Amino acid sequence: MSWRQKRSLGExxxxxxxxxxxxxxxxxxxxxxxxxxxxxxLATTVRTDPGLFRQSQVTYRVTATTEFIRGRGRVAEVILALEDILDHGTMSGAVYNPQTDVFALECGVYATEDNSEFSKGAMAAAVCLQVNEAMVLSTRLAEHLRTSIAYSAHPTQGPRSGVDESLSHTFEQFTASGAAPNRWHGQPEWQQAEWVMEREAITFESDHKGRIHATFPWHCGGEPIDFLVSIEEAHPRLGAGLHATLVIPMPLPKAGIGKLALNLNHYEANEYKRCHTLGSWCMHDEKLAFRLFVPNLLYTPQALTEVCVAMATRAIWVDEWFVALRQQAAPPSS
Known part of the structure; x- marks a missing residue:
């Protein structure tokens, strides 16, 4: 049987x-x-799982992975470089496989009939952006850190000479759309996003046309988890779009943030958390954060709500995750 038969939503x-x-x-x-x-x-692998029946519908996990750089004794340096770079990423997160000594970019969605209007187009675009970012990152890191690119070749055709021209054309579509006015500005779905925050957040404030700021519970002391979704911050390469940032109020050294960010990306990629793995854990303003940029080209009325629901879900599970870690580290009571 083959995915080409399209027997399921995942296929x-x-x-x-x-x-x-x-x-x-x-x-x-x-x-x-x-x-x-x-x-x-570089090789990009796209897969779907068989689907999981839950809450009266089947959910499919669709993922994409592009390996781009090898550690070669410089794993710590690569991690340190990535924590800043991924702050300006788009829709993929970085992971490291110590068994193969390879860094990769990964992204994924939980596909259902209800969210397919957004997630199908978003996932296709995320993969194209992932390949472009992997090419840029591999060259940049190999030059600056003197490590090696994770070159790969087709098992029968061998190495490919040159890059598929269709990728360049697709990326040009993203940049052209990003040069136009922001498509999320003043749209009615900001009210729907406010309803999500009213239901899930501790506090929130909105200008009703391009910015929502909210807070979520943080049970490890200090301030709450901070969330901002806004059209105010343009992407340095792609221009206008939707930026979403979830900041964890936990003091960490810079080196610690980078390693933890990759661990969290790996955790999300391998655990069933029901929030799209579009974006990346990284360092933002010297704090641990999850960042996602949705380009202007991907505007749909469903996108903003999907982003807010995913970020609210992420805020809940990451709070629970750190609480569990703290409990495990606590000395046993006498």
């Missing part, structure tokens, strides 16, 4: 990503649940 998502890539079939390796594609000398 429909894989097919959408495949079509968005405009792939050269010679550089595709099929799997029963997805495919690996060499758009250049």
């Amino acid at each position: 429909e998502f894989v097919s959408k990503i495949y079509d968005t890539f405009q792939v050269d079939e010679r550089y595709v390796l099929d799997h029963p649940d997805g495919f690996t594609y060499w758009s250049g000398d």
